[in-house]
Amino acid sequence: MAILTIPVAYLIGAIPFGYLTALWARGVDIRTVGSGNIGATNVGRVLGFRFFVYVFLLDLAKGFLPTYLFPMAVARFTGHAVPQLGVFVALATIMGHNFPIYLKFKGGKGVATSLGALLALNWVASLAAFVGFVLALVVTRFVSFSSMLGGLVFLAVYFGRVDDPWNQEHLAMSVVTIGLFSLLVVRHRKNIVRIKQGTEPKVSFRKKHPSGRVAWVLIPILALVGAGAIYGLAAQANRRSELRLQPYDLTEVERVGTGHQRTERLAYADHGKLLAVTCPRYNRVVLYHVTKAEQLEVARDLELEGKPVAVWTTRDRLYVLVRPSGDERHVKPGWWRAFDLQGEPVGQPVPAGMYPDDLIVTADGRHALVLTSGRGEGDPKRPAPALEVFDLGATPPQVVGRLEFDQPGDDPARIKLSASGNYAAVTLLGSNQIAAVDLANRERPALISRSNLEQSEAPHLTESKDDSILTATTPDRDAVVIPWPKTVATRGGCIACILPQGAGLTLIDAATRRLLGEFPLRAGSLNLGVARPMGLAFSPERGLLAVATRSGSIHLIAVRDRPENIGKHEHVAASEHLGRRR
The missing domain is CATH 2.130.10.10 (YVTN repeat-like/Quinoprotein amine dehydrogenase)
Structure with a gap:
């Protein structure tokens, strides 16, 4: 029964909510407009912010629900909890979104689905990653860069909270976490090139954007906040109960x-x-x-x-x-x-x-x-x-x-x-x-x-x-x-x-x-x-x-x-x- 949940999780993760939403709402094949990606970001750019919210929540749910419910169902119906089953279900849903069988294995970048799956596995690190994503988005207005930074925050918080990430209890989660972050970076490699070239589109929060001088104010403030966070984490790490x-x-x-x-x-x-x-x-x-x-x-x-x-x-x-x-x-x-x-x-x-x-x-x-x-x-x-x-x-x-x-x-x-x-x-x-x-x-x-x-x-x-x-x-x-x-x-x-x-x-x-x-x-x-x-x-x-x-x-x-x-x-x-x- 545990093995059966993995392909089912893949099929759920492969449901292309971005593609279906654009097709049903406006008759648009989202793969042919914008960046061509089926994720929430491209849908939002083409159809508007409310459609970004719809698709983001749907993609998040298809990652969260199987990861949270399938291991619980297996344990309830068989009487045996399968160690690390949630990790493999989470991986299956994310692979389904990134490589959906319904669209000839050409899918999204897995940000929302990964967040939902990881939320079911480790809500503390997931919440920290979401906060990191939002803060980076407010400052840089690059969704791609903010997604990668959020993944990095998840990685740091996860490994910071686990005593021995390489023991048999945490090994699968540790390997999958590193693998997903690596996949996230690989899937955003074109975005990295466009950011370097200055051609990556930014999210617009208002009609008039602040001048470039604001960055010179934000940079030292962020540096001070970052230094304070590092100092606080170091002090927390050395703290004895x-x-x-x-x-x-x-x-x-x-x-x-x-x-x-x-x-x-x-x-x-x-x-x-x-x-x-x-x-x-x-x-x-x-x-x-x-x-x-x-x-x-x-x-x-x-x-x-x-x-x-x-x-x-x-x-x-x-x-x-x-x-x-x-x-x-x-x-x-x-x-x-x-x-x-x-x-x-x-x-x-x-x-x-x-x-x-x-x-x-x-x-x-x-x-x-x-x-x-x-x-x-x-x-x-x-x-x-x-x-x-x-x-x-x-x-x-x-x-x-x-x-x-x-x-x-x-x-x-x-x-x-x-x-x-x-x-x-x-x-x-x-x-x-x-x-x-x-x-x-x-x-x-x-x-x-x-x-x-x-x-x-x-x-x-x-x-x-x-x-x-x-x-x-x-x-x-x-x-x-x-x-x-x-x-x-x-x-x-x-x-x-x-x-x-x-x-x-x-x-x-x-x-x-x-x-x-x-x-x-x-x-x-x-x-x-x-x-x-x-x-x-x-x-x-x-x-x-x-x-x-x-x-x-x-x-x-x-x-x-x-x-x-x-x-x-x-x-x-x-x-x-x-x-x-x-």
């Missing part, structure tokens, strides 16, 4: 691209000197050295035989939970495997049941807890959803305890372990509940209670005299606790979490549940984009918060202690004050 809290300062110190589309789960190891990151789209786990200068250096790029869905670390081990790739996930069980901190496999893969979702290793390193969805993912022939306890001391590791979830809709997603390791909180999707589990006897895990999980609820920290646990987390709402400094308080802390409505990280006081602030996550080499967070990890030894993003980049945020700005027992009052200000 920051957030001041009591008693912490949060500052972004590093941002790197993994080179793989989408990163999800993270885990620190070796006292914060190593960071493990899952890249599930391409079945990889990337290991980074965290240097003394708080920079990330690739230590190992592990290629797995399936999709990593969870990662956990202990003193000397890295545990990765894996689902089979593609359709095999429906017929084969998942597994987990241990690695040393250099990324070398330790032992053999351990079967983990159908549709595994999450894995945690107890603090003593003796047991691994694995969640499996089983029939919770829709196949009634599969085992019940369950929490399984593995004895890591056995060779090979064996299941020694099991707790099934048997209510309708139960689909385990995430597990959180309490500080003592005696309790766990399991998020159950479908039934929208949190299950509290007693793990005092690892061989007989017992269900204590269930409570409803509100979709709008932020994660929260539950504390008692001897224990604490972070609950209410789902796959799209990860959270970690940043403890308060001992100079301020011995308990409580700040919850850094991902909320669906948030544009970055949300910071909440664990005790009062008040909002402390939001930490922005910027994307692109010019910091003009916004990165969507997917996973979090915090190293208390290094004071570093790591954030995985949908675009495949990793953000490293330093959490600095500022005990001099707050009294030992004043953090709750300060948090409430900041919450009211927020």
